[in-house]
Amino acid sequence: MIEILDPTDLPRARATGALVADILQTLKGRSAVGTNLLDIDRWAQDMIREAGAQSCYVDYAPSFGRGPFGHYICTSVNDAVLHGLPHDYALAEGDLLSLDLAVSLGGIVADSAVSFVVGGAAPPEDAAMIAATEEALRAGIAAAGPGTRLGDVSAAIGSVLTAAGYPINTEFGGHGVGSTMHQDPHVPNTGRPGRGYRLRPGLLLALEPWVMADTARLVTDPDGWTLRSATGCRTAHSEHTIAITDDGAEIMTLPTQGRP
Structure with missing residues (x-):
């Protein structure tokens, strides 16, 4: 199902997006050498509950995982890239x-993700890889708008990567x-311009460029979730x-301090 929101729903979408962005910004700031992934998960849980919000992950049990997920955030380290199950590390x-x-x-x-290196400056190869995903995300957002085809967005992302x-x-x-968290349409990270679903005002999309260096x-961890x-x-x-x-695409997941 493809869900189209009414314009009156956008303020709520902005509020959810700001909450997600603020939590991620806080967790990034707290993620230091020695921080345990389970502490990050607990901090996320506390902030979600304090805001009167609900986790999309705790009870999430799709066909590709070994669910329910049972945690509040995905924490993927080094060679892990998606669905990283928080554990004692x-x-x-x-x-x-x-x-x-x-x-x-x-x-x-609202759904958002960030990548960063813990404990200091990122090595050049890591900095370049993170920057490529961020640039691809900007390109995908710039390509999105009313009447744009989904393939235009995917092609913009893929061309950068x-x-x-x-x-x-x-x-x-x-x-x-x-x-709900996962809905149609699927947005591949590469595609052909001019193909696919035509975007309409009121559609919310989570765009997420991700890459592995080589x-x-x-491969899936024995936990049934973590993808490496x-x-x-x-x-x-x-x-x-x-x-x-009506005018293009608006980013929902901006931190409170970064909003116009």
Whole structure:
């Protein structure tokens, strides 16, 4: 199902997006050498509950996981890139951490992800990979708007990632959001311009470019959730929820301090 929101729903979508962005910003600031992934999960739980919001992950049990997920945030470290199940692990200097968070507030979901290196400056290869996902995300957002085809968005994302030299996996990508976390349409991280669903005002999309340094193949951990690069290479992931408006695309997942 593709859900189209009424314009009167956009203020609630902005509120959910700001909450997600603020939580991610806080957790990024707290993620230091020695921080345990289970502490990050607990902090996310506390902030979600304090806001009167609901986690989209705790009871999430799709066909591809070994659910329910049972935690409040995805914490993917180094060669893990998606659905990282929080576990008893203390972050070390130089770890590349991706945090992915989806929350429902007021009946509307927002989903966002950030990647960063713990404990200091990122090595050049990590910085370049993170920057490529962020640039691809900006390109996808810039391509989105009323009347745009979904393939235009996917092609914009994919062109950046390919130009940067990264293989692209199409098993997992962006998706629609609304009253639930994962909806149609699926938004691959590469595609053909002029093809696919025509975007309409009121559509919420979570765009999420992610890459692995030298492979497009994933392997799944014994936990049934965490997805890693098949070669053990490092990974990066960036994500925003956007709303298609009459004028283009508006980013919902901006932190409170970063909003116009």
